[in-house]
Amino acid sequence: MTPDVPARPRWQLPRIDSRERWVGGVAAAVAREIGVQPLVIRAAFAILALAGGWGLLFYGLAWIVLAVAQPDRLAPYRPEPKAASPIHRHIAVGMIVVGLLSLFSQIGFAFFPKIVVPAGFILTGILIAWTHSQDESGVAATARTVIGVVVGLGGLIAFVLVSDSFVNSLVVVLVAIVIAAGVGLVAFPSLARIGRELDVERQDRVRADERARVAAHLHDSVLQTLALIQRHADDPARTAQLARQQERELRQWLYGTPATRATRLGPALEAMAAEVDAAHGVPVTVIAVGDTTDVDQGRIEPLVAAAREAAVNAAKHSGAPRIDVFAERLPDRIEVFVRDTGQGFDPDTVPADRRGLADSIRGRMQRVGGSATVHSAPGAGTEVELVLPLLVDTVEPQQEVSS
């Protein structure tokens, strides 16, 4: 990643993390900022809430502030442990709670339940209904909306009940709506701008991530290979081999193999070809035709292993500049040809070491009910033919119905 990460601002608002929240995540966010357990702050809010509803009011206000302050979200956020020890932090929280309680007792607990409790409920209901996180499932979001509406309506009803008269409470609600509308009108442009900026930032980030991903891949693969090639500039064979290996990898990365037409045999042979090339420095071209997804994997593996033996044999002994591998799925069998245009040999008078290889190829094929034939003549190259008959229990490709 880029080393020039912007320095952390000296002060940031606590950030709400939707994974930590019980109600709105405010307590958890504050707790993280201060450096105490979320439970401590939750308890503090609960105690203050019991004191005539002040805690609910504080919680609601804090929630609004933190929710609106979301633009900070993209900046790096790492709350650092405060200088004080954990004990000091807990004492501080306790002192704040006690101090607030005594302050509230001066203002009075009695008046506030009438306004603060219902208002707190309404506010909480609205927040529960409207705030949502992206990682929430549809069911959770619906449940959240329902709970929010119920809590909010409960608050409204409580409002009406505790008020002296219905008309009075109606006036209070209307005033509240007008105030809310006013605040909304004032705040809307900046909220909309923040939303747009967030969108732009998110897109930029997606693009930057994609760029970083491509850059990382190119660095790990292509640039490394180019460096290796420069170091081996005096060794043409090694250079060519490195280039081929890199080409194969890049191709694999760019095009991949789609699952829809995934032929098991094709990719297996490609991998085999890459290994033989890497080990022996002879390019191996693989052409695979047809779909082998219905063929038992246990029978494909010996076939690939036999093809590998043949290719290694050709790479070591034939002297050919390249090896061609052709595999075809026919309705009743799979055929694999491994061919080189090298010096060839007379199959009847093979040296012992090559007979051994031929036997091991033949042995592998025979164990899965197949066969191997070596075609060669001095000066005419060598071709190893592998045939794997498919048993009747393999799924036949769907017969087309002519209409």
Add this chain to the structure above:
Amino acid sequence: MIRVVLVDDHALVRAGVRAELEGHVDLVGEAGDVGEAVDVIVATKPDVVVCDVHLPGGNAPAVIRGVVDRGVTTRFLALSVSDAAEDVIEVIRTGARGYVTKTINGAELLDAVRRINDGDAVFSPRLAGFVLDAFSADLGASGDPELDQLTAREQEVMRLLARGYAYKEIARRLSISTKTVETHASAVLRKLQLSSRNELARWAADRRLL
């Protein structure tokens, strides 16, 4: 001498190909993008155009169409690092007479240019593999079974090409003349260009194999 135009957006590739063909053919022009290529080909009217598949301002098919639109007749050999069926099949169906990969060696490339000049088709093993795969897949009937299927002999020729055999070796193996092998290859090329168009294109798009 065969008059050849070379189209590739990479100067290095052009230099490499030029070095391999020089002295054996008459290189009458070079181009690095579609517009330039069409102009050069129309101006020089070469026998054979050796054309990269991927070009700035469009691809090889755009060059072929552009040249045909301006009423010039020439033969195209597609040269590419792309082994995607989509690209290979498209350029052949637009009218290229052959497709070879850039890993081809100088002698093979020269042989391919000569064969194209003679009006024959040039199949790389990869293209032969695609043909076998395409014609064995169920592409739906287009109403002309003649064009939708390969004959047994054509299949044999394609298999041997895919296995890396040269035309001469194929002729020897099948006990037929090289000219007959070329006739089969041309017939297959014609089928590839004319048969069940949409299905073949879709097959190629689906098969984004390595």
